[in-house]
Amino acid sequence: MSPGIGSWITLSSALFCIGLAGVMLRRNPLVILLSLEIMLNAGNLLLVAGSRYVGGNDGHVLALTVMAVAAAEVVVGLGLIVALARRGAPLDVDELRSLRG
Amino acid sequence: MNAGGYGWLVLLSPLVGVAFNVGVGPSVSRRAVGWAASLSVLAGFVFSVLALIDLLGRSDSQRAIISTGWHWLSGGSFQVDASILVDPLSAVMLLVITGVGFLIHAYSTGYMHGDREEKRFFAYLNLFVFSMLLLVLAGNFVFLLAGWGLVGLSSYLLIGFWWQRPTAVAAAKKAFVMNAIGDIGMALGIFVIWDHVHSVDYATVFTHAPSQIGAGSHTANWIALLLLVAAVAKSAQLPLHTWLPDAMEGPTPVSALIHAATMVTAGVYLVARMWPLYGLAPDVSDLVALIGVATLTVAGLIALVQTDIKRVIAYSTMSQIGYMFCGVGIGAYSAGMFHLVTHAFFKALLFLGAGVVIHALHDEQDIRKMGGMARYLPYTAGLMWIGALALAGVPPFSGFFSKDQILADALARGDWVGYTVWGLGLAGAFVTALYTFRLMLLVFHGEPSDYARRHGDAHAGHGEGPFSMLWTIGVLAVGALFAGVLEIPGATHGMRNFLEPTVPAHLDPTGNQEFGTSALAVALALVGLYAAHALWGRRSDAPRRIAASTAPLEHVLQDKFGFDRLYDWAFYRPAVALARGGQRLWEDAAVLGSMNAVGSAGSWTSRLLSAAQSGLVRVYALAIAIGIAVLAAWLITGAS
Numbered sequence: 001m002s003p004g005i006g007s008w009i010t011l012s013s014a015l016f017c018i019g020l021a022g023v024m025l026r027r028n029p030l031v032i033l034l035s036l037e038i039m040l041n042a043g044n045l046l047l048v049a050g051s052r053y054v055g056g057n058d059g060h061v062l063a064l065t066v067m068a069v070a071a072a073e074v075v076v077g078l079g080l081i082v083a084l085a086r087r088g089a090p091l092d093v094d095e096l097r098s099l100r101g
Numbered sequence: 102m103n104a105g106g107y108g109w110l111v112l113l114s115p116l117v118g119v120a121f122n123v124g125v126g127p128s129v130s131r132r133a134v135g136w137a138a139s140l141s142v143l144a145g146f147v148f149s150v151l152a153l154i155d156l157l158g159r160s161d162s163q164r165a166i167i168s169t170g171w172h173w174l175s176g177g178s179f180q181v182d183a184s185i186l187v188d189p190l191s192a193v194m195l196l197v198i199t200g201v202g203f204l205i206h207a208y209s210t211g212y213m214h215g216d217r218e219e220k221r222f223f224a225y226l227n228l229f230v231f232s233m234l235l236l237v238l239a240g241n242f243v244f245l246l247a248g249w250g251l252v253g254l255s256s257y258l259l260i261g262f263w264w265q266r267p268t269a270v271a272a273a274k275k276a277f278v279m280n281a282i283g284d285i286g287m288a289l290g291i292f293v294i295w296d297h298v299h300s301v302d303y304a305t306v307f308t309h310a311p312s313q314i315g316a317g318s319h320t321a322n323w324i325a326l327l328l329l330v331a332a333v334a335k336s337a338q339l340p341l342h343t344w345l346p347d348a349m350e351g352p353t354p355v356s357a358l359i360h361a362a363t364m365v366t367a368g369v370y371l372v373a374r375m376w377p378l379y380g381l382a383p384d385v386s387d388l389v390a391l392i393g394v395a396t397l398t399v400a401g402l403i404a405l406v407q408t409d410i411k412r413v414i415a416y417s418t419m420s421q422i423g424y425m426f427c428g429v430g431i432g433a434y435s436a437g438m439f440h441l442v443t444h445a446f447f448k449a450l451l452f453l454g455a456g457v458v459i460h461a462l463h464d465e466q467d468i469r470k471m472g473g474m475a476r477y478l479p480y481t482a483g484l485m486w487i488g489a490l491a492l493a494g495v496p497p498f499s500g501f502f503s504k505d506q507i508l509a510d511a512l513a514r515g516d517w518v519g520y521t522v523w524g525l526g527l528a529g530a531f532v533t534a535l536y537t538f539r540l541m542l543l544v545f546h547g548e549p550s551d552y553a554r555r556h557g558d559a560h561a562g563h564g565e566g567p568f569s570m571l572w573t574i575g576v577l578a579v580g581a582l583f584a585g586v587l588e589i590p591g592a593t594h595g596m597r598n599f600l601e602p603t604v605p606a607h608l609d610p611t612g613n614q615e616f617g618t619s620a621l622a623v624a625l626a627l628v629g630l631y632a633a634h635a636l637w638g639r640r641s642d643a644p645r646r647i648a649a650s651t652a653p654l655e656h657v658l659q660d661k662f663g664f665d666r667l668y669d670w671a672f673y674r675p676a677v678a679l680a681r682g683g684q685r686l687w688e689d690a691a692v693l694g695s696m697n698a699v700g701s702a703g704s705w706t707s708r709l710l711s712a713a714q715s716g717l718v719r720v721y722a723l724a725i726a727i728g729i730a731v732l733a734a735w736l737i738t739g740a741s
Contacts, residue, residue, distance in 0.1 A: 023722050032718075097716025 008049035015042035027092045029084070033077045040070045105168025107152035108187040111195055112234050114145035118227035126220045135210035138223035142206050142230055146199035153192050161602045164188055167240050167304060174243070178299065184240035186303055190603040193438060193596075194237040194370055197445045201362045202230050204573040208453050209354040211567030212460065222262060222352065229255035233363050237370065242291045242301040249287055249331065252364045253280035259359060260351040272347035279344040283334025290327030293320065307377040316381045325382035328375055329389060336368030336422050338396045343664050345419055349411040353459060356411055357452035361418045362445040369425040369441050373434045376604050386430050387518045390511075393426025394525045399662055401532035405539065406648075406658045409466045410455045413540050417492065418448055420533065424507055427522045433510035434604035435597040439588055440503035442596070446580035447491035447500055453574045454485040457566050458544060462556045468540065473549030477557035478565045482545045484578040489541045491581040493534040493626045501623070502585035504530065509590070509618040513610035523618070530622045534629025542637045590615040 015038055022035025044063040051059025085091060118141030126134050156164050165188040174181040187195075206226060213219045232255050236248025257280075261273030291301065297320055298306050298313045314321045332338075337345035348360050359365070372379060372389055379386045397420045404416035421444050428437025458474055458481065459466055475482035491498035494505065504526075511522035549557060565571060587595035590612075597606055610618075636644050648655045660666065 020726055024719050024726065027719070093718040096718070100714060100716030 005049060005053045008053075009046065012042045012046040012049070015039075015045065027094055029077075029081050029091060029093055029096075032093065033074065033081070036077075037070060037074065040066060102151075102155075103166060104152040104155040104187040104192075105166040105185065107148045107155065108166070108168060108185045108191075108195075108238055109170065110148040111145045111152065111199065112185065112231070112238055114141045114148065114199075115227045115230040115234065117141050117144075119224055119231060122220060122224040122227060126224065131214075131219050132210070134220045134223050135206075135213075138227050139203060139206040139210060141227060142199055142203040145230070145234065146196070146203050149192065149195040149199050152187055153196065156187070156189060156192055164602050165304075169240075179295075181241060181243045181301055183244070184302070185238040185244070186240035187238065188603045189599050189601075190370070190373060190438070191237050193442060193600070195234065197442055198230065198233050198237065198363050201445050201449050201577070202233075202358060204576055205354050205358040205362070205449060205453065208357075208456070208570050208573040209352075211569035212354055212456055213352065214567065218262075222259075225255055225258045225262065226355070226358070229259065229359060229364070233367070236367060240303055242294065242303070242306070246284070246287055246291060249335070249367070250284055252359075252367065253277060253284060253335070256280070256348070256359050256364055259355040260348045262351055262355065266350065268347075269350035272344070272350040276344040276348050279334050279341050282341060283331040286327045286330025286334070290324050290331065293324050293327065303374075310377055310381060314378075314381060317383065318381070321378065321381035322385055325375075325379050325385035326388075328371060328378070329385060329392075332368030332371045332389075332426075333392060334368075335371075336365050336426070337419050338368065338392050338423065338426060339399060340664065342396065342400070342419055343661075343668065346407075346412050346415045346661075349409070349415050353411065353452060353456035356415070357449045357456070360415065361448040361452050365418060365422060366425065366441045366445070369422065369429055369437055372426070372429040373438055373604055376429075376434055379429075386432065388430070390427045390430025390518050390522055393423040393428075393430055394522050394529075395423070396420065396426065397423030397529045398525055398532070401529050401536060403658055403661050404536040405532070406655065408469055410458065410468050410471070410540065410544060411452070411466055413468070413536060414448070414451050414455060417451075417533070417536065418444075420529065421448065421492070424504055424526065424529070427511065427526060428507040431507075431511050431514050431519055431522060432607045433507055435600040435606055436503065436506040436510050438600060438604075439596045440500075440507055442587075443491065443499035443503040443581070443584045446577055446584055447488045447498070450488035450574055450577040450581050451485060451492065453570070453577065454481050454488060457481045457570055457574070460566055460570070462553065465552065465556075468543045470550050470552045471544045472547045472553055473545070474553060474557065475545040476549070477553075478545075480571065481565055481574070484574050485545065486541065487578045488581050489537045493537045493629065494530055494622055495534075495626050495630075496619075496623060497582075497585060499581050499583070499585035501619070502588050502590070505615070505619045505622050506588060506590070508622060509610040509615040510608040512614045512618055513608045527618075527621055527625055531625040531629045534626040535633050538630050538633035539637050542633060546638070590619065 019035045019037075019039030019042060022038065023032050026032055026035065044066055047059040047063045047066070049059075051057065051063075081091070084096075089096065118138050121137045121141070122134050126137075156166075165186065167184055167186050170183040170185070172180070173183040206223070209222070209226065213222050216222065229252065232248055232251030234248075236245060236252055239245040239248055253276075257273045257277040260276050261270050263269045294306055295301060298309050300306055300309070310321075314324070330341075334341040345360060345365065349356055351360070379389070400416045400419035400423060404413050404420065407413045407416060421440070425437045425440050425444070428434070428440060457478060458471065461474070461478060462471065465471070487498065491500035494501045496502075508523055508526045508530075511519045511526065513519070587593060588597065600606075636647070657663070
């Protein structure tokens with residue numbers, strides 16, 4: 001017997017909170033990026049679970065789209081981090097605050 | 102083609118000149134521009150002559166030709182056609198404008214030679230001729246107003262032609278403002294006419310005016326008075342005359358064309374053209390004559406103490422236009438118009454002759470630095486003498502016939518206005534002779550000053566000036582000499598008979614009145630000549646002693662009767678004070694203040710809000726998370 005929809009919601013919420021905590025607490029941009037991926041995939045998990053629960057394919061399609069977008073985002077994010085590292089900038093988001101008003 | 106068609110061609114000729122000089126002018130030689138400008142006006146003159154021939158071939162009652170080009174403006178019941186009116190009155194003006202205008206254009210090709218902006222000058226000059234022709238040919242009040250405004254504009258452009266001189270720019274502005282007062286008067290007059298007659302066509306208005314407006318009514322007086330404001334401003338009569346002497350800052354041909362021969366006489370033309378309206382307002386007609394007589398006296402007296410050759414002639418112009426105003430004011434329309442024609446010749450001659458002198462002396466205009474110029478410029482001196490004798494009204498020169506006709510008509514009128522004009526007009530004849538011969542004696546006779554000697558000797562080698570400047574004043578001198586034959590008392594009535602179908606001649610002086618007036622006027626002119634010779638013929642200190650013994654009068658004359666000072670105190674200073682006060686109390690405080698307050702409030706708020714931009718990514722993430730949490734909470738509780 002497969003787990004009920006409640007378990008999936010709990011699991012994905014937990015994953016989302018872990019990711020959120022990582023984004024807010026960690027200072028290394030690479031780790032923040034990883035945490036963001038966890039948050040995105042928590043969302044995907046909920047979409048797929050919801051889709052299965054309701055019966056239909058809409059959630060699956062949306063999850064695939066999110067994956068594609070996440071992949072693109074990772075390319076940009078990693079590119080930025082590599083560029084930062086090459087320039088010798090500190091890999092610490094608290095130090096990177098030249099956009100301060 | 103009939104006179105109407107020729108009228109359109111006259112109007113178009115200088116416009117073609119403008120188009121050529123503006124469009125092609127920059128890429129052709131200076132000489133070509135001058136020729137194009139002159140020839141376009143000459144073409145206008147030829148068409149004017151053809152129109153005159155056509156008019157002369159018609160019977161008296163057929164001589165007013167209205168030619169409508171197209172439907173120009175229409176709004177509701179307000180209809181204006183592009184129509185021109187060719188009749189004896191406008192034909193006379195056309196001949197003067199294009200004839201004298203052509204000579205002055207041709208003169209300018211020599212006078213303006215070497216000026217850096219010669220081409221601009223000719224474009225403006227053609228524009229002026231077009232505007233003046235539009236004013237004269239207009240067949241309705243709207244065209245008239247358009248021409249009236251355009252001559253003011255071209256006068257402004259030409260007075261300020263030498264824009265490097267601050268005095269010229271100031272004079273141009275003064276002329277424009279004074280003329281604008283007149284334009285407003287004319288526009289208001291046209292509004293009143295529209296309000297009562299519901300038409301702006303000359304023919305309709307003049308036909309319906311007696312029944313719709315009524316003789317001697319308030320409306321008739323107001324219309325005549327408002328049009329008189331326009332005439333007074335344009336013709337430099339008291340009390341709107343102060344711009345004309347200053348307008349002498351313009352090049353000399355401009356002074357001759359605009360400020361002597363044509364534009365300033367537009368007021369006389371206006372009153373003559375509007376005679377059906379002035380006939381309804383006899384009191385205002387009397388006012389026209391009284392303004393004329395006041396101006397001729399005041400201007401003549403001021404001319405006695407002026408030391409700038411052009412300003413003397415300018416005051417003389419004001420004075421002579423005063424005679425014309427007297428003529429049209431007392432109802433002697435043809436006499437006034439006749440004086441306009443002869444004046445155009447001899448005054449243009451005097452100005453252009455003065456231009457030759459100024460040219461020879463390298464732009465020196467002060468008559469105290471001249472003297473003895475006749476020995477260096479004998480030809481010019483001879484021609485200037487013709488102009489001076491015509492101006493002073495000595496027979497057989499043209500000014501004699503025209504001025505005495507006005508005075509004889511005034512005497513024939515036989516009421517107090519007529520006698521005032523007659524008496525002061527005769528006194529004016531003496532003053533005219535005095536200042537005219539003073540000018541001639543100081544400039545051309547006596548011992549040359551060092552300055553004149555230096556320039557005169559240097560000039561001796563190469564004639565009196567460019568050929569273009571000499572033949573034109575020769576032609577004008579012929580006009581000044583012979584124009585009088587049109588109206589010889591008791592013999593010819595060319596002008597009067599020709600104008601009769603357009604403007605009536607009420608006054609018919611008897612032979613005794615004509616003879617007595619002429620004899621007195623000539624006697625006074627000769628006394629003036631003798632007095633001028635006694636005072637200024639020899640280098641004596643008599644003028645200075647007289648000036649010293651009549652110091653208060655001398656002071657008033659030097660002050661030009663205080664008009665400039667009066668306007669300065671009455672209008673200029675209050676306006677400046679008002680502007681300064683307004684700047685301090687309203688503009689700086691309220692307008693600028695509120696603008697600055699808006700600006701500083703904006704920048705202060707932004708500075709406050711920019712504190713939120715910490716640059717810390719994790720703070721932004723926290724803000725987003727809180728935002729989403731609030732949103733989610735709102736959605737969840739809202740859904741239940």
